[in-house]
Structures are given as structure tokens and as C-alpha cells.
Amino acid sequence: xxxxxxxxxxxxxxxxxxxxxxxxxxxxxxxxxxxxxxxxxxxxxxxxxxxxxxxxxxxxxxxxxxxxxxxxxxxxxxxxxxxxxxxxxxxxxxxxxxxxxxxxxxxxxxxxxxxxxxxxxxxxxxxxxxxxxxxxxxxxxxxxxxxxxxxxxxxxxxxxxxxxxxxxxxxxxxxxxxxxxxxxxxxxxxxxxxxxxxxxxxxxxxxxxxxxxxxxxxxxxxxxxxxxxxxxxxxxxxxxxxxxxxxxxxxxxxxxxxxxxxxxxxxxxxxxxxxxxxxxxxxxxxxxxxxxxxxxxxxxxxxxxxxxxxxxxxxxxxxxxxxxxxxxxxxxxxxxxxxxxxxxxxxxxxxxxxxxxxxxxxxxxxxxx
Amino acid sequence: xxxxxxxxxxxxxxxxxxxxxxxxxxxxxxxxxxxxxxxxxxxxxxxxxxxxxxxxxxxxxxxxxxxxxxxxxxxxxxxxxxxxxxxxxxxxxxxxxxxxxxxxxxxxxxxxxxxxxxxxxxxxxxxxxxxxxxxxxxxxxxxxxxxxxxxxxxxxxxxxxxxxxxxxxxxxxxxxxxxxxxxxxxxxxxxxxxxxxxxxxxxxxxxxxxxxxxxxxxxxxxxxxxxxxxxxxxxxxxxxxxxxxxxxxxxxxxxxxxxxxxxxxxxxxxxxxxxxxxxxxxxxx
Numbered sequence: 001x002x003x004x005x006x007x008x009x010x011x012x013x014x015x016x017x018x019x020x021x022x023x024x025x026x027x028x029x030x031x032x033x034x035x036x037x038x039x040x041x042x043x044x045x046x047x048x049x050x051x052x053x054x055x056x057x058x059x060x061x062x063x064x065x066x067x068x069x070x071x072x073x074x075x076x077x078x079x080x081x082x083x084x085x086x087x088x089x090x091x092x093x094x095x096x097x098x099x100x101x102x103x104x105x106x107x108x109x110x111x112x113x114x115x116x117x118x119x120x121x122x123x124x125x126x127x128x129x130x131x132x133x134x135x136x137x138x139x140x141x142x143x144x145x146x147x148x149x150x151x152x153x154x155x156x157x158x159x160x161x162x163x164x165x166x167x168x169x170x171x172x173x174x175x176x177x178x179x180x181x182x183x184x185x186x187x188x189x190x191x192x193x194x195x196x197x198x199x200x201x202x203x204x205x206x207x208x209x210x211x212x213x214x215x216x217x218x219x220x221x222x223x224x225x226x227x228x229x230x231x232x233x234x235x236x237x238x239x240x241x242x243x244x245x246x247x248x249x250x251x252x253x254x255x256x257x258x259x260x261x262x263x264x265x266x267x268x269x270x271x272x273x274x275x276x277x278x279x280x281x282x283x284x285x286x287x288x289x290x291x292x293x294x295x296x297x298x299x300x301x302x303x304x305x306x307x308x309x310x311x312x313x314x315x316x317x318x319x320x321x322x323x324x325x326x327x328x329x330x331x332x333x334x335x336x337x338x339x340x341x342x343x344x345x346x347x348x349x350x351x352x353x354x355x356x357x358x359x360x361x362x363x364x365x366x367x368x369x
Numbered sequence: 370x371x372x373x374x375x376x377x378x379x380x381x382x383x384x385x386x387x388x389x390x391x392x393x394x395x396x397x398x399x400x401x402x403x404x405x406x407x408x409x410x411x412x413x414x415x416x417x418x419x420x421x422x423x424x425x426x427x428x429x430x431x432x433x434x435x436x437x438x439x440x441x442x443x444x445x446x447x448x449x450x451x452x453x454x455x456x457x458x459x460x461x462x463x464x465x466x467x468x469x470x471x472x473x474x475x476x477x478x479x480x481x482x483x484x485x486x487x488x489x490x491x492x493x494x495x496x497x498x499x500x501x502x503x504x505x506x507x508x509x510x511x512x513x514x515x516x517x518x519x520x521x522x523x524x525x526x527x528x529x530x531x532x533x534x535x536x537x538x539x540x541x542x543x544x545x546x547x548x549x550x551x552x553x554x555x556x557x558x559x560x561x562x563x564x565x566x567x568x569x570x571x572x573x574x575x576x577x578x579x580x581x582x583x584x585x586x587x588x589x590x591x592x593x594x595x596x597x598x599x600x601x602x603x604x605x606x607x608x609x610x611x612x613x614x615x616x617x618x619x620x621x622x623x624x625x626x627x628x629x630x631x632x633x634x635x636x637x638x639x640x641x642x643x644x645x646x647x648x649x650x651x652x653x654x
Contacts, residue, residue: 052549073555073556073557075553079553081549085549086547087550087551088547089568098551101556102555150554
């Protein structure tokens, strides 16, 4: 039995259906990053799990028992809110201790646990301050400490790094996985940042249009997205999309991109005659020096250096744009002008043009694992 | 403020002084009157030169009013006690009933919720005299005329809507997530109400309580119709100073000074809560 088991959950606000038939299992000790663009109901899902809102339909199982009807205080969950939701009239210490006082622990025990978690999160020196006197980063850590202090076996984190500055976010992104693993809790972590989702999640659950579009490991989500919608959410810059119509030439599937005929692996034979979108990750395009079959004639228009990598913008025949990225450690910068592009055929993604679903080739899932 | 020029500051001070004099002069004049005899008050032209006397206060506190027509017994101190008792009990009862009700109206959407809240507010629309005639008939049947219970009950018409609507606004301003966080931490609904909602709405509750106390204190008609001499508050008791031998201005002034003092002290004492710490700072701005 999964630690968190969500079955056919529905939730609407007035006429607005936020969650439609959502199901998700989270195993014990697993960290699942709940990822999706803003307004897709990630926070609503967390609130349903915490018992703040009642679901319209469907069930929520916690630790193998149906918890759909039980009030928040009986669910034994730790939760950190996006807006921190600290108690303004209590000190940071009392804020953190609030999760323990409900359990009738004795004072010495409470003080010991609060100090321990505060040391872990480096807020020991501000425990006697009121929330008003804390910086955003300290507030965020206090909120996190409050969620962690009672060692809950289920932890819901609602985009806890949203409101902290970039430096702290980076630090916390490094610290959090260890911290969460150490607590051993089952974690549902909401984020809008795909890098955060990939860094923290054992699995990523992609929430799109009120449903879980895909729930898989970060690697597989990136390499084998189920649809254009999911593929677009991951990657910076985002993937290139080109309209193609695969045709069978000499017994092998072939597509035409920017005037160049590109031969696809045999397993794509079934796509011939259909209308597809070709998805190319920027890092699966690379520059070659010589003209060769299957390489695309392109015009390098702009180069954007981004420290560790550069993003290259190409124009190809027909006026489409292609983005490619490459390691940014070149001695001299690329010159704009005519160039030739080759495609890493292992990383090719083909999506049906109507439904947006990815074509899954017969032999494997179509891209590198 | 630092950049204000000397002239600007001078003008500002002058204007503020004028405003203060305009509003406080009547109170100042009453304070002076309370230390004068009727003859000194009524002389023409009025003058600020007089020998202060404590006779007015003595008369009020001892309860014997000496007029040119003889000695009158007045129950001013009893009236004052009645005012304190009636207003305090009325406000306490309103707080006990009104604060949880305000929380319910602020946090929960229920059938007819808005209508009930508006109906309670509408008690403030009706002129009191319109309500009083039927009310006094009912009170006679119920045996509530001339009882403290009856008066405190009627005072709910003044205090309850005020507390309900002011406190409701304060509850609505508290982020529900703060309460949600406390419940998720394992605390019951009731504990959350007393430990989170009530302390955070504290300034609002204090303001509403103070305001309704003043309104109750100043009420006249309810007690005039529904209470007899020994249950009357100061507002009605002051009528006793209109005597056969004329209006006792000196005692009226002293009575005003004595009856204003408790509310004034309360307002001064509660002021810091009314202004202090409304900004929460726990939720991102």
C-alpha cells in the first residue's frame, strides 16, 4: 500500500474545475516533486491532502487508510506554506514548537527538539525573534522547521523556495535533498521550477489541466515525455518544434527539416504518412564543419552566452528558428553566418500533431534513458 | 518631516492648536463650571475670575442637593454605578456572543449567512423610539421592565451589531493559512480560534469593545423608558438637576465631568491597542 494514495480526486471552485480525476501514488520515503505551470492546482492538491479543503469526489488514502473525511489536525502531516503562514504573535521558537505542543510533549523535550531542528536549519540565533523581525530566508527556514520538527512521516512542501532570494534558493536546493532524506519522510514537493523538480524529486509528477500528465523519474520525464505539453515544460531553452511528415523512402522513414532529408531509425516506420511535430532538445543539435547527408543548412543569427553554456539561434529554410545549446567553454566565440547542423538521432521526439502525444517507437521508448 | 520649513511648522502648530481649542473648549468650560456656584455661572458678562468651590461635587457624592427651594435627594452616584454596570455587562455579553459570531461570518459560507449578518446590522438603522413602544409592551409581559437583565438585553441592540461588523473585518484580514498551519500542527479547531484568531484580531476586538462601551454609556432613551429611578444610568439621572428652583448648572457640570471620566480613562488606556501592531508581517507582503 502506498503511503499517499490519491484516487480519482476532483475539486472545483464555483464553475472552475481545478482538479479533474486526479490519481497519484507516493511510496513510503519517496520524494515526489509536483510540478506544473502556475494555476494548475498544485497548491489545491496539497490543501486537499492536508484536509484544508474537502474534495468534491475521490478518495485520499494516507498510510494505507482512507483519510478523506478527517480534519487537518488528525492527519499527522507536516506542511510548509508558500506564504510561510507563521504565527505573527509568537516568537520563532513558539512557531516551531507549535507542532509539538499539540502532542503534549514536556517542555524540556520540546526545547531540545526545537533547538535541534533550528541548528540544522541555521536559525538558532533568531529563535527569540518575532516573525516580523526575520528576513525572508529566516522566515522560510522557520516555516520549514515547523513542518519538520515533529518528524512527520508525510511532509507537504508548497513551493518553499518561491519567496527567497536566488542565492538562498540555490543553497537550499543543495541542502534540502539531504535534509529530507535524513528525515526519512514521504515528501510531496510543489514547485514551478523544473530545475528544482529535477534536483529534488525521486520522481516528478507533472500536473497539467487538472490531471497528472506523467509521473516518472526526472531522467525519463526529460527524455521520454508523454506529450508536447510535458516536453515543453522541461529544458532551458525549451525544445524546438518543427512540423514534419515522415515518408517511407527506400524502406526507411525519413523526414525533411529545413530542406535536409533526415533518416530516422527503423522503429519510426509506423509514423509514415502521418502529420507529426518533431521535438528537438537544444543540446541534441550540434554544429558540424562539413556538409553531409542529414545535416541542415542554417544561418547562425545570434549567440547568447550563459556562463556554462551558450545558446545559439539559427534560421533554417522556410524561416523557422532553431535553438541549440553547447558548452560555453570555447576559446573564441562563434561567428554568425552560414553553418550546418546535425541532429542527435537518439534524442529525437515525435509528437502526433493533433493530440500532442508522443509516438513511442516499438523497440525502446525512443530516446536515451 | 525634517524638511518642513520653520513657517510650515509654525502654521501647522497654529492650526492644530486652533482645532484642539475648538473641540476641547466646551469640555474645558464645563470643567470650570463644575467648580462654580449657579450664581457665578449665570452672571453677565461671564468671567473666568471666581473662587472655586467643591460644593457641586460634595452634593453629588453625598446625594443631597441643596437648592433655594430646599434639600433634594438625588441618586447620582447610584446612577453612575448603574451606568458602569449596564455598559460593562452589555459589552461583555456582546463580546461573548459577537466575537464567535463574527468569526463564523468571516470564515464560513453558510446559507443565509449574509442575510443574518445584515439583519443584525439593520438593528442600527431603526430609530430607537420606533422599537421602544412594542418593546416596552413585550417587556411588561415578560416582567423585564425595570430590571438590569432587561436593560442589558436591550443594550445588545447597540453593542452587538457594532462588535459583529468591526470584528468580522479583522478576522477576514487574517490569512486563513495562519489558522490552517496551526490546525495542521495538530491543534483542534477551538484551540486555533482562541490561540490564533482571537489574539490576532485583538486590536479590532478592543476597538469594537471600546466603541460599543461608549455608545452604551451615552444611551438615553432605552433607559428612560424601560428603567425606573434606581436602575437609571447617568444619562437619565441627569434629568434630576432640572429642579423646581431652576436648572442646577453647577451640578450638571460636575455630573458631566464625573460621567465622562470613566470612558475617557478607558479610551486613553485602550488607545495603544487600537493603534498598535495591526500589520502582521508573517505573511509575505
